[in-house]
Amino acid sequence: MNVELDALNEALKAVSSLRSCVGNFFLSLSQGVRSEHGEDHRETKYILELQDLVAEISSNMRKVEQTCSSIPLPPDGQINLGNTAHLAHETTQDRQALYSELVGSYKWTDKLHEISNITFGFLAQNVMKRSYNSYLNSSGMNAKRRRLTPSCHNVPISSVETVITAIDRQYQDMNMNVYRPHPSNCHNLQIQVSLGRILRAVISFRGMMIEWVKVKAYNEEFQTDNGQLGQLDLWTNSRHHVFRKITENANAAMLHFYSPTLPDLAVRSFMTWLHSFRSLFTDTCRRCGNHLLCAMPPTWRDFRTLEAFHEDCKP
Amino acid sequence: MGVTILLSYPVPENKTGPQTVDLLIKRIGALGAVQSGQFLVDCETFSSGPTMGGPPRTVHVLHNSEQPAAVFALLESPGPPPKTVPLVADGLFDLLMLKMSSIYASKKQTRMEARGTRFEIADFLVKIGTVTMSSNFKGVLVEVEYRPCFIAGNCWELMREFMQSFLGSVVQNTPPPYFQVHNRLNDVYQPLDTIQQYLDHFASYRKVAGL
Structure with missing residues (x-):
């Protein structure tokens, strides 16, 4: 285990030094010819510097490849996730208690889907928006011609x-x-x-x-x-x-x-x-004829006829 | 507080008081009521001694756990015509009555008490309690309060329907006599109205006892 970790650490170090010398290479490439290169043969000096950097990159690259090959592969190509692996060892479904939870969440999602569908249909029918424009659009009239701003x-x-x-x-x-x-x-x-x-x-x-x-x-x-x-x-x-x-x-x-x-x-x-x-408190429900339903009086009044209904009796 | 109706629930012959209370609790629980604490209404009666002169007067001092800071005193004036003078005071009134023991003497053996459990169901408050007079069982009282409404005449039908749903035929189809005698059907309901109803019921239990 320890040997594995050491190898891994060395590989990580090699990767970071490779990244840093690649960074250096691009830095000096972006800066171009500088004053440190002197007056004479500045281009050749610059090219030599770049060649040095490229050589460093390739030597680092080799180092990375070497350290990577020295890391032992996990058996069967599987990656060990510590204790979580034990989760899969329990074979009895009852003791896993996963199945019932899965069924529960499936039901829940299904219900959510159904309810959101109903809600969508309901909201599409009943325009709750207070802007006049949406009214016009939904009723199919020409919105451009009859656009009145609500005042x-x-x-x-x-x-x-x-x-x-x-x-x-x-x-x-x-x-x-x-x-x-x-x-x-x-x-x-x-x-x-x-x-x-x-x-x-x-x-x-x-x-x-x-x-x-x-x-x-x-x-x-x-x-x-x-x-x-x-x-x-x-x-x-x-x-x-x-x-x-x-x-x-x-x-x-x-x-x-x-x-x-x-x-x-x-x-x-x-x-x-x-x-x-x-x-x-004196009205009885139009539908069931009683004063109370679930200990509540009729709290709903029809918008047109003003007839009283219980919350659960309303048409 | 909302309109409150107090009913005496007759104890069936083959049952004891606690059994009757259990039965009522079971029925109200089946309607979906939730228990919310206890309640206590007590009544102590004082009568004037010979130092006052004239016919003896009676003062009933009542406490209700719904109004814990108040003391209700009802003075029965013999008349003519006989009338009751109600007074609502704070807790110090009890101490005042002790100071006046030379004028008003407490009749300890007639101290009455109704205690039991409170239940809430939507806006209804139901209290089922047993009445005791100096620790002797006297009967079962059921108090039903409909908290959003303040005019008894408006919600009597609604409350009758609710009470009949768990008390059955014990509930009459007409409003209790208290509301008709005092013409309180179309007035705003006061805590004192509850106290008067308790006093009326306590008085009738005493009559049965022959005191």
Whole structure:
């Protein structure tokens, strides 16, 4: 073993000295004729120097070949990988426990493949992008001719407030308070909605576009203790499963109702949808007729008919 | 806190209290409930001595492990008309009652306690406990709280469905008498409402005992 290692070390040393003298050769080749070569016969001196270097390279090359041949070959041409070789010695499949893991990982990969296929199909059907251009392209119209830039995020805040006040008047049991978290920013607006004594929601607008929705219970606060006045907490989730689920559904609804050409209609439809949660705890599921499924009330409202469904009963 | 409904679960004749509790725990576990600690509600009753003058008055002092920093005191005023004056104070109130022992004397033998296990299932909080009066078994109480809702009238039907799923026909189809008598169906639910329900149930257990 020791002899082997010594030979290997010598071979490695030889390789590195070969590399260094090849490096020297190319260095002096790139520098060309220098001042050290004097005035007379500088070219011949330079050529002699190069010849010396080439000779050194060839002597080093020989040395490498010699040391390589002195390294004993591993038996049968196999390379010894230390203890890992013992892995293959266990022949009983049960004790290896490899097979079951392989099956597991195969199943996992197969499932991943299947799910990603489904997801891809689903995402291709439902356009979640908010840019109008992709809408046009997907519907096959001529994108070049009818390219309209969506401008609903750029609506002056006063007209957004007008729309919100109108919606506020429309529903007796839904109160809305408007906050402007950044008074200098003329497009950002947050409203806090209280729906009866059922729930509270905070909705963040950019222009006429709904950006973010969070739903909480009637007694959960959106005002932050340490924040400035008029700053609402947009991030903390509700303590209750029901309202966390409704937050999820509200975000889906916000994307569903989003319309770049009629932004105020999108806001109105969303508010109508949210208003349908006034009977969250009294509605029975349209499909199964019960109040509860998995100890949860019907948290899904159909976007068109506003009928109540359980999460697992929805059409 | 959300709407809470307290029910007394009758112990079947051929079963003991702990067996009934085990049965209920098994049923709620089958629904997917997860155990989350213990609970304790206790009630001590004080009555006024002759130094007060007039008819004797009763004060019930209750503690609930859900509101560990609060002491609930309910003073029964004989009237007419008879009414109950509720008071919510912090822990020091217990020491105050000790100071007033010359006026209000504790009736030790009527100290009642409901203790047992808490369970959580989605937004429901279920507590199954046994009631004891000075360490004598009295009955089984089941407390069901639906935490997201604060108006009993809104979620009674939903809670009835949930309770019937593991308590069966013990649950009536109409809201418990407490909500109807005090007209609390359309008000925001308070922790005091839970305490009043416990007191009502404790009182009925005492009546059975003839005290």
